[in-house]
Amino acid sequence: MTINIITLGCSKNSVDSEVLAAQLQRNGHRVFHNSNSNRNFDIVIVNTCAFIHDAKAQAIDEILYQVERKKQGFVKKVYVIGCLAQRYEADLKESIPEVDGIFPFARLNELLGMPRFDMLQQTERVLSTPLHYAYLKISEGCDRHCAYCAIPLIRGKQVSKPIETLVREAELLADKGVKELMLIAQDLTNYGVDLYQHRDLERLLRKIAQIKGIEWIRLHYAYPVNFPYEVLDVMNDYPNICRYMDIPLQHINEEVLKSMGRGGTSAQIYKLLERMREKVPGIALRSTLISGYPTESREQHKELLRFVEDIKFDRLGFFSYSQEEGTPAFPLGDPIKEREKNRRLEELISLQEKISLELNKKKIGSVLKVIIDEENDQYYIGRSEFDSPEVDDSVLIQKNEKLNVGDFYSVRIDRADHFDLYGKKI
Numbered sequence: 001m002t003i004n005i006i007t008l009g010c011s012k013n014s015v016d017s018e019v020l021a022a023q024l025q026r027n028g029h030r031v032f033h034n035s036n037s038n039r040n041f042d043i044v045i046v047n048t049c050a051f052i053h054d055a056k057a058q059a060i061d062e063i064l065y066q067v068e069r070k071k072q073g074f075v076k077k078v079y080v081i082g083c084l085a086q087r088y089e090a091d092l093k094e095s096i097p098e099v100d101g102i103f104p105f106a107r108l109n110e111l112l113g114m115p116r117f118d119m120l121q122q123t124e125r126v127l128s129t130p131l132h133y134a135y136l137k138i139s140e141g142c143d144r145h146c147a148y149c150a151i152p153l154i155r156g157k158q159v160s161k162p163i164e165t166l167v168r169e170a171e172l173l174a175d176k177g178v179k180e181l182m183l184i185a186q187d188l189t190n191y192g193v194d195l196y197q198h199r200d201l202e203r204l205l206r207k208i209a210q211i212k213g214i215e216w217i218r219l220h221y222a223y224p225v226n227f228p229y230e231v232l233d234v235m236n237d238y239p240n241i242c243r244y245m246d247i248p249l250q251h252i253n254e255e256v257l258k259s260m261g262r263g264g265t266s267a268q269i270y271k272l273l274e275r276m277r278e279k280v281p282g283i284a285l286r287s288t289l290i291s292g293y294p295t296e297s298r299e300q301h302k303e304l305l306r307f308v309e310d311i312k313f314d315r316l317g318f319f320s321y322s323q324e325e326g327t328p329a330f331p332l333g334d335p336i337k338e339r340e341k342n343r344r345l346e347e348l349i350s351l352q353e354k355i356s357l358e359l360n361k362k363k364i365g366s367v368l369k370v371i372i373d374e375e376n377d378q379y380y381i382g383r384s385e386f387d388s389p390e391v392d393d394s395v396l397i398q399k400n401e402k403l404n405v406g407d408f409y410s411v412r413i414d415r416a417d418h419f420d421l422y423g424k425k426i
Contacts, residue, residue, distance in 0.1 A: 001029050001030070001042035001043055001112075002029070002030045002032075002040075002041050002042045002043075003024055003029050003030065003031050003032070003041065003042065003043045003044075003045060004031075004032045004033075004034075004035045004041045004043070004044045004045070005017045005020065005021055005031065005032070005033055005034070005044075005045045005047060005128075006034055006044060006045065006046045006047065006062060006066070007033065007034060007047045007128065008046070008047060008048055008049045008055070008058055008059050008062060008082070009047075009048065009049025009051065009055055009059075009082070009083065010049065010051070010184075011135045011182065011184050011220070012135075012137055012140075012184055012185075012186070013047050013048075013049060013082055013083075014128055014129070014135060015125070015135050015136075015137040015184070016047060016081075016082070016119060016137075017033065017045075017047045017128060018033075018125035018126055018127055018128055019119055019122045019124070019125055020045070020047075020081075020108070020111075021033065021125070021126035021128075022122065022124040022125050022126050023114055023117055023122070024112070024114070025126060026124075027112065027114055029112070031126060033126070033128035034128065038074070040073075040074050040075070041074070041075050041076070042075075042076045042077065043075070043076065043077045043078075043079060043112075044066045044069070044070075044075050044077075044078050044079070045079045045080075045081060045111070046059065046062050046063050046066060046078065046079070046080050046081070046082075047081050047082040048062075048063075048080060048081070048082035048083055048084035048085060049082065049083050049084065050082075050083035050084040050086070050087050050088070050150065050154060051083065051149075051150065051151065052319065052322035052324070053322045053323075053324075054322070056084060059082075059084045060084075060096075063078065063080055063092075063096060063099065064096065066078045067096060067098045067099065070098065071098075077100040077101070078098070078099050078100055079099070079100060079101040079102070079103065079111060080092060080099055080101070080102045080103070081102075081103045081104075081108060081111070083154045083155070085102045085103055085104050086104045086105055086154050086155075087150070087153065087154050089102050089104055105119075105155075119140070120139075120140055120159060120161045120165075121161075121165060123165060123168050123169040123172055124172070125169075125173075127173075127176070127178075129389070130373060130374070130405065130406065131176060131177045131178065131406060132177060132178060132179045132180060132371065132373075132405070132406030133178060133179065133180035133181070133182065133216075133371075133373075133389060134173050134178045134180075134181060134182070135181075135182045135184050136166065136169065136170060136173070136181045136182065136183050136184065136208075137161070137184050137185065138160065138161055138166055138183055138184070138185050138188070138191050138201075138204065139158055139159060139160040139161060139185040139186070139187070139188075139190075139191055140155055140156075140158070140159045140161075140185075140186075141155040141156040141157050141158045141159055141186065142155065142157070142158055142186040142187050143157055143158045143187070143190065143193075143194075144186075144187055144190075144223065144261075145261045145328065146250075146260055146261050146262060147259060147260050147261040147327060147328040147329035148260060148290065148293065148321065148322075148324065148327055148329045149324075149327060150324045150326060150327055151186055153326050153327070155186065157194075158186070158187060158190060158193070158194055159194060160191050160192050160193070160194050160195045160196075162195060163192075163200070163203065163204050163207060166204060166208070167207050167208060167211070170208050170211050170214065171211055174211050174212065174213035174214050175213075177213075177406070178213070178214070179213065179214065179215045179216065179371070179406065179408075180214075180215065180216040180217075180218070180371060181208065181214055181216070181217050181218075182218050182220055182388060182389075183205075183208075183217065183218070183219050183220065184220045184221060185220075185221060186221060187221065187223045188201065188219055188220065188221050188222045188223070189201060189222045189223045189226075189227060189228055189231070190223060191204060192204070199228055201228060201231055202228065202230045202231055202233075202234050205217070205231065205234045205238070205241060206234055206237075206238070209234070209237075209238035209240055209241055214240060215240050215408065216240060216242050216371070216385060217238075217240055217241045217242060218241075218242040218244045218246075218385075218388055219231070219241075219242075219244065219245055219246060220246040220388065221246055221247075221248060222245060222246065222247045223247075223248075224247055224249055224262075224264060224268075224269060224272055225262070225263045225264045225268075227247075227272055229275070229279070232276060232279040232280050233279075235280050235283075236279070236280060242284075242385040242386070243280055243282050243283045243284060243385060243386070244283065244284045244286065244385060244386055244387075244388070245276060245283060245284070245285055245286065246286040246287070246388070247285065247286070247287055248287055248288040249269060249287045249288070249289065250262060250288065250289060250290045251289060251290060251293065251296075251300075251304060252266050252269060252303060252304055252307040253266070253296070253300040253303050253304065254266050255295065255300070256293055256295060256296055256300055259293070259294075259295045259329070259332075260290075260293065260329070261328060266307075270310075270311075273285060273311055284314040284315065284385075284386035284387075285311070285313050285314050285315070286313065286314065286315035286316070286317075286388070286391075286392070287313055287315075287316055287317075288316070288317040288318065288319060289304065289308075289316065289317075289318050289319070289348065290318075290319050290320075290321055291304070291318055291319070291320055291321065291341065291344045291345045291348055292320050292321040292336045292340070292341035292344055292345070293321045293329075294321065294323075294329065294332035294333060294334060294335055294336065295332065296321075296336065296344075301344050301347075304348070305347060305348065305351060308348060308351055308352060308355070309351065309355075312355050312358075312359065313352070313355070314359060314386060315356075315386075315387070315391070315392050315393070316352045316355075316356075317391065318345055318348050318349060318352075320341045320342070320345050321334070321336070321341065353418045353419075356393075356418050356419060357416070357417065357418045360393070360416035360417065360418070360419075360420075360421055361416045363413045363416060363421060364413050364414060364415065364416055365412070365413065365414075366412070366413050367410050367411065367412050367413075367426065368384040368385075368395065368410070368411050368413060368421075368423070369384065369385060369408055369409075369410060369411075370382040370383065370384055370395045370397070370408065370409055370410075370411045370423075371383055371406070371407070371408050372397075372403050372404065372405050372406065372407055372409065373389065373394075373405065374405060375399070375403075375405065378398070378399060379396040379397060379398060379399060380396070380397040380399060380403045380405075381394050381395075381396055381397075382394065382395045382396075382397060382409070382411070383395060384421075393419050393420055393421065394419075394420050394421070395411055395413070395420070395421045395422075395423060396420055396421070396422050396423075397409075397411055397422075397423055397424065397425060398422075398424065400424070400425075401425065403425065409425045410425065410426050411423040411424065411425055411426065412424055412426050
């Protein structure tokens with residue numbers, strides 16, 4: 001059959017879709033990722049996110065769109081998998097009965113009657129990314145108890161993928177031409193505790209860094225409390241581990257952090273970020289912050305603004321608080337009006353835009369190693385080691401000569417704006 005997998009949400013979902021695609025291909029089906037063509041499909045599988053309200057709304061909209069295409073005869077069957085299927089199976093069956101199948105994680109193998117398989121033991125994938133980069137999911141689930149987060153309810157406790165399996169998977173990806181690996185997990189720094197009774201990210205990194213063909217390795221979603229500093233030593237030991245750390249902090253005010261169940265103090269966070277910059281000079285720090293948490297006062301919001309001004313993150317993302325049923329924070333309600341949430345969010349975004357412009361201007365005149373992701377009519381669009389795909393800045397190179405997508409080039413930066421650098425190949 002001809003199958004289109006539509007993937008919504010985070011990069012961890014993308015990996016799940018890629019593993020599923022490999023299983024479907026093995027069973028003789030023809031699989032597409034996120035095809036937006038008007039071609040007909042026997043089956044559309046919608047891999048959903050349910051992290052926050054907006055993600056759930058997007059998933060419902062996509063399901064309804066595919067159901068409509070089914071009514072029009074473009075699709076024969078619509079299946080739903082992923083986090084929304086895991087959390088709201090009964091509700092989906094009742095509210096959208098036109099869906100032909102809803103498969104939580106434990107029953108994913110029932111899709112088209114496939115043999116049972118363990119997602120975390122699979123190494124074969126059909127990539128949905130460009131062939132030169134891929135995500136490597138090193139664990140599933142989470143043992144943290146952040147009050148606002150529904151992920152442990154959906155994905156369960158942390159289950160780490162064995163090092164030997166991950167190394168084999170990374171080798172297979174390198175054999176396919178992958179040059180950049182993004183290590184991802186809900187809690188990267190806690191990797192291995194369930195398997196080896198101690199955190200083992202350092203050993204994993206050392207092994208993957210030695211795989212021939214992998215030129216960049218970057219780390220996503222490190223937890224700040226009790227951060228394993230030996231990871232920074234590995235970063236210094238291997239030049240193919242990018243000087244880049246994605247460390248979601250969520251807030252800086254201690255009362256808010258305590259209510260969030262995050263642990264740690266304001267002073268510890270400042271010290272952690274300072275030490276990272278000391279141990280790895282030039283490291284790009286990326287974080288995410290939540291604005292409008294139920295207990296956040298205006299003064300605590302101002303403290304968050306001061307924190308952003310103090311640290312001057314290289315990259316920073318923001319979420320407006322989303323009340324999620326079943327989470328410890330749910331009983332707090334959602335008392336901050338939407339208009340006030342949006343105002344606070346805009347203040348944070350505006351401040352970070354100024355900081356980003358200031359930092360980018362400092363790169364003018366420098367030479368960066370850049371990988372080319374794509375091209376348009378005017379530019380080749382690439383990234384430096386300080387930028388992850390889709391979420392960070394780009395380096396735009398005027399099309400004066402032929403460059404190859406997936407290759408690295410040295411680029412001198414001659415112009416900058418808030419979120420992009422412009423340069424010439426040298």
